[in-house]
Amino acid sequence: xxxxxxxxxxxxxxxxxxxxxxxxxxxxxxxxxxxxxxxxxxxxxxxxxxxxxxxxxxxxxxxxxxxxxxxxxxxxxxxxxxxxxxxxxxxxxxxxxxxxxxxxxxxxxxxxxxxxxxxxxxxxxxxxxxxxxxxxxxxxxxxxxxxxxxxxxxxxxxxxxxxxxxxxxxxxxxxxxxxxxxxxxxxxxxxxxxxxxxxxxxxxxxxxx
Amino acid sequence: xxxxxxxxxxxxxxxxxxxxxxxxxxxxxxxxxxxxxxxxxxxxxxxxxxxxxxxxxxxxxxxxxxxxxxxxxxxxxxxxxxxxxxxxxxxxxxxxxxxxxxxxxxxxxxxxxxxxxxxxxxxxxxxxxxxxxxxxxxxxxxxxxxxxxxxxxxxxxxxxxxxxxxxxxxxxxxxxxxxxxxxxxxxxxxxxxxxxxxxxxxxxxxxxx
Amino acid sequence: xxxxxxxxxxxxxxxxxxxxxxxxxxxxxxxxxxxxxxxxxxxxxxxxxxxxxxxxxxxxxxxxxxxxxxxxxxxxxxxxxxxxxxxxxxxxxxxxxxxxxxxxxxxxxxxxxxxxxxxxxxxxxxxxxxxxxxxxxxxxxxxxxxxxxxxxxxxxxxxxxxxxxxxxxxxxxxxxxxxxxxxxxxxxxxxxxxxxxxxxxxxxxxxxx
Amino acid sequence: xxxxxxxxxxxxxxxxxxxxxxxxxxxxxxxxxxxxxxxxxxxxxxxxxxxxxxxxxxxxxxxxxxxxxxxxxxxxxxxxxxxxxxxxxxxxxxxxxxxxxxxxxxxxxxxxxxxxxxxxxxxxxxxxxxxxxxxxxxxxxxxxxxxxxxxxxxxxxxxxxxxxxxxxxxxxxxxxxxxxxxxxxxxxxxxxxxxxxxxxxxxxxxxxx
DNA sequence: TATGAATGAGAGTTCATTCAT
DNA sequence: AATGAATGAACTCTCATTCAT
Numbered sequence: 003x004x005x006x007x008x009x010x011x012x013x014x015x016x017x018x019x020x021x022x023x024x025x026x027x028x029x030x031x032x033x034x035x036x037x038x039x040x041x042x043x044x045x046x047x048x049x050x051x052x053x054x055x056x057x058x059x060x061x062x063x064x065x066x067x068x069x070x071x072x073x074x075x076x077x078x079x080x081x082x083x084x085x086x087x088x089x090x091x092x093x094x095x096x097x098x099x100x101x102x103x104x105x106x107x108x109x110x111x112x113x114x115x116x117x118x119x120x121x122x123x124x125x126x127x128x129x130x131x132x133x134x135x136x137x138x139x140x141x142x143x144x145x146x147x148x149x150x151x152x153x154x155x156x157x158x159x160x161x162x163x164x165x166x167x168x169x170x171x172x173x174x175x176x177x178x179x180x181x182x183x184x185x186x187x188x189x190x191x192x193x194x195x196x197x198x199x200x201x202x203x204x205x206x207x208x209x210x211x
Numbered sequence: 212x213x214x215x216x217x218x219x220x221x222x223x224x225x226x227x228x229x230x231x232x233x234x235x236x237x238x239x240x241x242x243x244x245x246x247x248x249x250x251x252x253x254x255x256x257x258x259x260x261x262x263x264x265x266x267x268x269x270x271x272x273x274x275x276x277x278x279x280x281x282x283x284x285x286x287x288x289x290x291x292x293x294x295x296x297x298x299x300x301x302x303x304x305x306x307x308x309x310x311x312x313x314x315x316x317x318x319x320x321x322x323x324x325x326x327x328x329x330x331x332x333x334x335x336x337x338x339x340x341x342x343x344x345x346x347x348x349x350x351x352x353x354x355x356x357x358x359x360x361x362x363x364x365x366x367x368x369x370x371x372x373x374x375x376x377x378x379x380x381x382x383x384x385x386x387x388x389x390x391x392x393x394x395x396x397x398x399x400x401x402x403x404x405x406x407x408x409x410x411x412x413x414x415x416x417x418x419x420x
Numbered sequence: 421x422x423x424x425x426x427x428x429x430x431x432x433x434x435x436x437x438x439x440x441x442x443x444x445x446x447x448x449x450x451x452x453x454x455x456x457x458x459x460x461x462x463x464x465x466x467x468x469x470x471x472x473x474x475x476x477x478x479x480x481x482x483x484x485x486x487x488x489x490x491x492x493x494x495x496x497x498x499x500x501x502x503x504x505x506x507x508x509x510x511x512x513x514x515x516x517x518x519x520x521x522x523x524x525x526x527x528x529x530x531x532x533x534x535x536x537x538x539x540x541x542x543x544x545x546x547x548x549x550x551x552x553x554x555x556x557x558x559x560x561x562x563x564x565x566x567x568x569x570x571x572x573x574x575x576x577x578x579x580x581x582x583x584x585x586x587x588x589x590x591x592x593x594x595x596x597x598x599x600x601x602x603x604x605x606x607x608x609x610x611x612x613x614x615x616x617x618x619x620x621x622x623x624x625x626x627x628x629x
Numbered sequence: 630x631x632x633x634x635x636x637x638x639x640x641x642x643x644x645x646x647x648x649x650x651x652x653x654x655x656x657x658x659x660x661x662x663x664x665x666x667x668x669x670x671x672x673x674x675x676x677x678x679x680x681x682x683x684x685x686x687x688x689x690x691x692x693x694x695x696x697x698x699x700x701x702x703x704x705x706x707x708x709x710x711x712x713x714x715x716x717x718x719x720x721x722x723x724x725x726x727x728x729x730x731x732x733x734x735x736x737x738x739x740x741x742x743x744x745x746x747x748x749x750x751x752x753x754x755x756x757x758x759x760x761x762x763x764x765x766x767x768x769x770x771x772x773x774x775x776x777x778x779x780x781x782x783x784x785x786x787x788x789x790x791x792x793x794x795x796x797x798x799x800x801x802x803x804x805x806x807x808x809x810x811x812x813x814x815x816x817x818x819x820x821x822x823x824x825x826x827x828x829x830x831x832x833x834x835x836x837x838x
Numbered sequence: 839t840a841t842g843a844a845t846g847a848g849a850g851t852t853c854a855t856t857c858a859t
Numbered sequence: 860a861a862t863g864a865a866t867g868a869a870c871t872c873t874c875a876t877t878c879a880t
Contacts, residue, residue, distance in 0.1 A: 019864080022864085040335070055867075056850090057865075058865060060850080060851070060852090065850090065851085066849095066850065125334065126249065165403075168411070169407075171388045171389075172381075174388065175384040179380045179383065182384070186347055198373065198377040198378075201373070202373065202377070202378060202381060202415050203415075205414055205415050206414050225839085253874075253876095265875085266840080266842075266843095267840065269877090270839080270841085271839095274876090275874095275875065440860085458753065461853060462855095463852080463853080475861080475862060543752065559813075582825065582829065586822055589809075589810055590799075590806055590829060592806065593805055593809070594803065597798045598798075600802070612792075616792045623835075624830075624832050624833050682846075683871090684846075684872095685843085687872070687873090688843075689843095693870095693871065
């Protein structure tokens, strides 16, 4: 599944410019997902996008940092939209936790390049100076989401006793584990994996009977 | 704590050569732990080791791949010795699992650079042609250990029902999570973290009552 | 003090065009005075002038050479007006020389960016092909003024014996010295400096008693 | 006259390395003197020195900054040796001042590229970060020499009343004027120019009779 | 056992300019 | 009167590696 960023991601861009940006962005994401961040150079992106010169990338994004910034923004955008579509009205904490875990894994199934790219860029976000979306920040955001739910659930008595920060971080890394497994073996049944993961953390967080 | 590889890691080396190798290896590990794999170049290693030329690195290890190979071997060696010292004679699967998890976290506490280096190298091991210890292989080894215990425990009735591969992978990544948390905040109480992790997976793997 | 070029520097320009030219010119002069000629690029000028694209610069001035040409013309214009305002009706050569030197230094005090810009552009005027006001030419013009006075004064017996070309050139560079000193230390008392310089060359040019 | 740096400028260099360094240095100085600092690139130096690749320059000097550092050091070295050879035992301040001025101009006559290079590099020494010999520093050093003599002479009554800082700076820039004149017209009689300059400042600094 | 010297490939950036509309 | 889009050239730098001795 190819990532096709919206043609009008930001206001004030002409149609052609937005199209070019989308074209380059798409090629960049594909390249990172394919070869990893390290081997992703302007030259490689140029080839994949069928551009005549690498210069045009710098023209549209100013910088390598600017390009990566845009890549992250795009990927995060896609993820958010995906999450919104899946969101149901449950307020039961245990059900919510299960939904979040399964949603993450399903996103991995539907947009593996997105997940890959987010990981790659976050892991190598120490190169330049002016990144507004740094690796730790990204990670912290994701963990924070889980931690909040866990704490609320504990207060409401929906969960048992455990340290929310540790469990939250473990959930996040468990999902990374799913991504790693899927990368290593694309035939992996992610639905099963997601269910199993949700079960796992259900048992872990269940209140003492 | 500085990593000091054994002076006689391989047979057939003179004392001076072994010493040089150890010196370079130590500097390499320190550099990777400090700056990450990406910024670790021959030049950087040269500086830290106080060498006059980068040439000597290539001389002793032939290659960048060769150097990294040696780094991984060294780190794995240290880890294995650490594990052996801690091993007790338990045959109870649940106790063994707890011991393994806590041992991993304790290793992280005592040899953080080692863990860091193993992660960094494994994550960037797609570069070269001639690696005998590739990233996935390394990962697979670690997961395999957990998976074996889990399966045996299930057969013996010590554990409940779950998919061993998923849980095993999740444990491995949960420990990576501990490493990431420790990197982000070195004042983290790893003993607490280890205990919590062991508790977490105890609950997860416990047999249905 | 900001340089604001006249809005109608050349005939046949509409009001808006003249305004745009003035805006760009002003930004260019400020940039050169601030960062020096070398770091003054279209991009930098664009930023300071708040333009949307560098393209508009080329549109109005055709060329970098054209832009610099205009800059020099503007600066020279300002200088000439300044000199005219100060000019008194003296015909005494010694008094005229003193007046010219002090006028130059006072101009430096009142329009330091102008002087800076003239120096910077003159010093780097070997770049292009089509400059009508080249560096040496600019320098020659200034020196010529002094030299003329000196020769006339010598003929009239107002000055002693010396080689007018050498002294003229020395005066010009002495004033450059004042500029350099002022750049290095903006708190410098330029009036004192100017008087001292005038005294200096008065002694030098005085007739043998 | 070609600048040929000593073959053993610094200890610890092998003969071949010193020779290469000298070769590159010589080509660099010639290039700067010929085309100016701005147009002096590794590629241009490579051509003039007959090297196979620009890479070798970076190899020997590490950096462009390193190369320029070495250029300045070399030029300053040559100048110092020149000055030492000319130094006579006079202690009379007026004579010393004259000697210094004429020595500077004679150096310009004998090593015009050296003077040119020093000027060019000093004028463009704001590019990088790690320069130990910056432009203002270099200038300050030269002016300081003149200022010291002037002050001492005033105390001893050998000179009249004037502000030593202004006069010192003026002398330095007067010599720059000679360099500029010589660059514009290489057939210029520098000996005459130097004598005239010395006369000029003799009159300026002479005690009131 | 070690080093000095050299090198080719590739990366990201900046720059002024040109072709359209 | 102005802009959007694109581009080619040049530059410095870092990297791992190779050829000698």
